[in-house]
Amino acid sequence: MAGTETSAGDGKSVRDRIPQIIRNEGADPVTYVAGAEEYRARLREKLREEVAELLDADEGSAPGELADVAEVLLALAADLGLSPEQLEAIRVAKAGERGSFAGRIVWMGNR
Template sequence: MNRSSGYGKLVRDRIPQIIRGNGAEPVTYVADAEEYRDRLRDKLGEEVAEFLQADDARAPEELADVLEVLHALAADLGVDARQLEKIRQGKATERGGFANRIVWTGNR
């Protein structure tokens, strides 16, 4: 059953503890592997949207949230942060990064 389109949302591991500390009792369950991957993908979209709406002061915090989800997605795929960085570096070496601010508008 794919619940990612239904109710609830994936939250950070300590959120239930924080909710309890605020005097409420959270209702939670642990997602199976398929639902977890679906919810991580949903969470990535959510965090990217929050980054896109953030002002410059809040943007670094939102980027950190995006990075946390990326690390979780990579781990779910069996790739650790070091391996992910190696893949990123390989692509940057082969195709470049984005530091030069190049905008492509087509070919002649």
């Protein structure tokens, strides 16, 4: 983290405490607050990044990576005006309607 520099136009969404953590390490982070449209786009890009890290993770690091994915999902939900409880209610309704993934079913097509 410290020592990483980006050129103009680069950057990525980071957790809210990251700038202070960087300062505590003796560096001076360059940050700004994204507007609504940029924020949504950057969150979607962050989700891609976190999912890729989860897919590459071993069993030991997978729980932390999964938590990172969940954090971005909750931020995306909030950006859409959904509370965690509302998101969970939608998930439960879809699971009731279509099922979940607990059965480990693999669809091979139709006959």
